[in-house]
Amino acid sequence: MRKPLYINDFAMHCILGGDKKTVFEKLKNGTRGEFTIYDVAGVMRPAATIDPESLPPVALSKYDNRVNRLSQAVLDQMEGSIARAVKKFGADRIGIFIGSCDNGSEASLSALKCFRETGAYPEGYVLDYQAADFPARYIAERFGITGMLSVHSTACASSASAFVSARNNIYAGNCDAAIVGGVDIASRSVILGFASLEAMSDRPTNPFSANRTGLTLGDAAAFFLVTRERCEDLQAEGSAGLSVVGFGESADADHITAPRADGEGAYQAMKASLADAELDAGSIGYVNLHGTGTRLNDSMEAVAVNRLFGENTPASSTKALTGHTLGAAGALEASFCCLALENGGVLPAHLFDGCEDPKLPKVKLVKPGESADGLKYCISNSFAFGGCNVSLIVAKE
Numbered sequence: 222m223r224k225p226l227y228i229n230d231f232a233m234h235c236i237l238g239g240d241k242k243t244v245f246e247k248l249k250n251g252t253r254g255e256f257t258i259y260d261v262a263g264v265m266r267p268a269a270t271i272d273p274e275s276l277p278p279v280a281l282s283k284y285d286n287r288v289n290r291l292s293q294a295v296l297d298q299m300e301g302s303i304a305r306a307v308k309k310f311g312a313d314r315i316g317i318f319i320g321s322c323d324n325g326s327e328a329s330l331s332a333l334k335c336f337r338e339t340g341a342y343p344e345g346y347v348l349d350y351q352a353a354d355f356p357a358r359y360i361a362e363r364f365g366i367t368g369m370l371s372v373h374s375t376a377c378a379s380s381a382s383a384f385v386s387a388r389n390n391i392y393a394g395n396c397d398a399a400i401v402g403g404v405d406i407a408s409r410s411v412i413l414g415f416a417s418l419e420a421m422s423d424r425p426t427n428p429f430s431a432n433r434t435g436l437t438l439g440d441a442a443a444f445f446l447v448t449r450e451r452c453e454d455l456q457a458e459g460s461a462g463l464s465v466v467g468f469g470e471s472a473d474a475d476h477i478t479a480p481r482a483d484g485e486g487a488y489q490a491m492k493a494s495l496a497d498a499e500l501d502a503g504s505i506g507y508v509n510l511h512g513t514g515t516r517l518n519d520s521m522e523a524v525a526v527n528r529l530f531g532e533n534t535p536a537s538s539t540k541a542l543t544g545h546t547l548g549a550a551g552a553l554e555a556s557f558c559c560l561a562l563e564n565g566g567v568l569p570a571h572l573f574d575g576c577e578d579p580k581l582p583k584v585k586l587v588k589p590g591e592s593a594d595g596l597k598y599c600i601s602n603s604f605a606f607g608g609c610n611v612s613l614i615v616a617k618e
């Protein structure tokens with residue numbers, strides 16, 4: 222039996238913009254956001270970061286950091302629908318399920334620098350900045366929510382995992398509605414970490430190209446207000462008829478960072494999502510690829526996608542436009558599927574150099590302005606370190 226989550230509202234903020242219309246225009250045209258160049262141990266690396274000074278300080282000052290400024294920018298757009306949900310169900314019946322990986326390393330590193338230079342931490346600095354639940358506690362306090370709170374840090378699948386957790390808890394009766402999503406930043410510590418893995422490109426990522434050289438990181442936040450039943454009194458403009466209907470997970474148990482080379486884990490996650498949604502592969506009109514631009518990811522994902530969907534289902538990686546937004550990526554890319562569904566099937570473009578890798582199984586990559594007639598179902602892939610694979614199916618009635 223299907224167990225969907227109905228979407229009453231959603232919003233996002235990334236390097237493409239802070240509102241649905243702006244983001245959609247850049248997605249459909251394949252227009253990349255402006256990347257910033259960082260010096261990583263003497264090597265220049267681009268990242269799709271948002272200037273924190275362009276975002277207002279968090280009104281609850283004790284939560285003011287880059288991560289929560291991004292969350293605030295998104296939650297401001299959803300304030301009305303969330304307030305209505307709190308009034309309808311009660312503050313103790315709203316759950317918060319988010320994915321995030323780097324909550325406060327920048328604050329901690331700058332505090333440590335201050336301590337080394339002066340012998341004291343900056344005024345107001347607390348270790349809570351580093352806590353995994355810090356961004357979720359901000360959301361709870363902002364809206365006066367006292368229901369269950371869960372933060373997932375499953376690397377690049379974090380906010381996709383949060384959707385699975387939200388669905389399970391809503392249907393278990395632990396909450397009636399949920400704020401689900403993700404937020405993450407490309408901090409200097411994260412950039413250094415990925416550089417040490419030799420996974421970062423020295424240019425904007427070039428997914429599924431024969432010339433790909435690695436990933437590029439980025440900042441983003443994306444949130445959804447979801448319920449078990451469709452609630453017309455909660456729905457915001459543009460959310461009518463949208464739902465998440467398929468939830469599939471798998472675990473490679475193969476390597477601490479690299480995906481399983483034969484794509485079996487990715488294939489099983491997508492297959493499980495289809496089974497959960499009671500759909501066959503032919504029902505899917507668009508695949509949002511995980512598509513990091515690393516040789517290992519793109520090769521295994523091409524195998525899995527071609528095996529399940531063949532070579533004629535439109536697919537694209539949006540990470541060339543936004544950067545890889547880590548813990549936020551699953552929610553952000555699910556929101557891109559929603560934008561395609563609510564805009565007549567116009568699909569996010571696949572931006573790359575046009576040089577397809579002949580060693581990869583064929584995948585139909587979306588060109589700018591391309592659309593899928595009668596688009597009803599999209600699948601969004603998130604494949605993370607440790608072989609944590611999640612695929613979500615987003616639908617429009």
